[in-house]
Amino acid sequence: MTRQSRESSDQHLVAKGLSATGVAGLFLLLRLFAVTDYNWNAAFSVAGALGIDDVAAMVIGTLMASPVLGGIALAVLLPEALIHQIRLGRPRWTNAGNLAWLIVVLLFTVSLLWTFRLWWVLGVAAVVGAALYLLLRAGKKDPEGSRFAHWFVTSSALIVTLAALILAATVQVPWVALEHIHTEHGLVKGYVLENPPGYLKVLLDAEREIVIIDTADVTGREEIDPEP
Structure with missing residues (x-):
């Protein structure tokens, strides 16, 4: 590896780190305002008890805080992860990350269904999955739809990030009991x-x-x- 390529790789890693920190900061800010009903003074008081290190726990707590909104998110994420895994083929080390993500989504979904009996989540997931499958199969008949479906099932990180930010801004239940x-x-x-x-x-x-x-x-x- 040349010096120039090493510098380019280092810059790319730094940019990814800054992007992740920015997303974490935005998520934290949205949660602060959402749980305090967008009250400036209350959000300021809550901010003193939190830090960037708390974001991971807050993401999980946010998903679990509102079963209905969490169910909607899982109904979209489950078919996306499943179809992507099917398109990747049998499990290999090269697709282990997506397989692990699929297992995580499945565990959350099973737990939500077992606890709250929100069976409509499976219905919505089936509809989303069927729509994605048909769009992927459309090909030349619907090139725009096919491209969107392909982008959707191969953009797990972006979809999860958008879902997390939407939940952060809308779920008013805090991440604790x-x-x-x-x-x-x-x-x-x-x-x-x-x-x-x-x-x-x-x-x-x-x-x-x-x-x-x-x-x-x-x-x-x-x-x-x-x-x-």
Whole structure:
């Protein structure tokens, strides 16, 4: 490898790293505003408890926070990953990444169906899969549709990124469990965003405001199961 090619490769890696950091930052910003109902002051308060390192957990938590929106996302991602794997052929090391992604999507889908019985997800996934299959087979009869379907099934990273950003901006349920926090002054219903020694930073469920609760006043905490 020549010096010029090494420099070009290094620049490409740096650009990819900057792009990933930018997407992570945008996702974090969208989540901050979405969970606080786009309240500037509340978003500013939540920002102090988060960092770029929290994005991975937030992505998973966002997908699981709203079963309905998560189901819509999975209904699109599942046929895309499945058709792409079929087009790649039998599992090899060269397509191991897509196979791993397909397994992850399948696990999320099975868990969602088992927990909430959202069977319509399978129906939507079947419709999306059938539409993609027909467009891919259209060829010369519908070249524009065929090109779009080919782009769609081979652009997993971009599709996942767009889906994550859309969910980040629309899912108002935080990435942590909703709790009933019993205190000496009454019941607080909200999301514990930060739990350092001595206090809890809680996002109230109804008001979408940040409150600080002294842990000495807390008599009990109870998680509330999310509803689809």
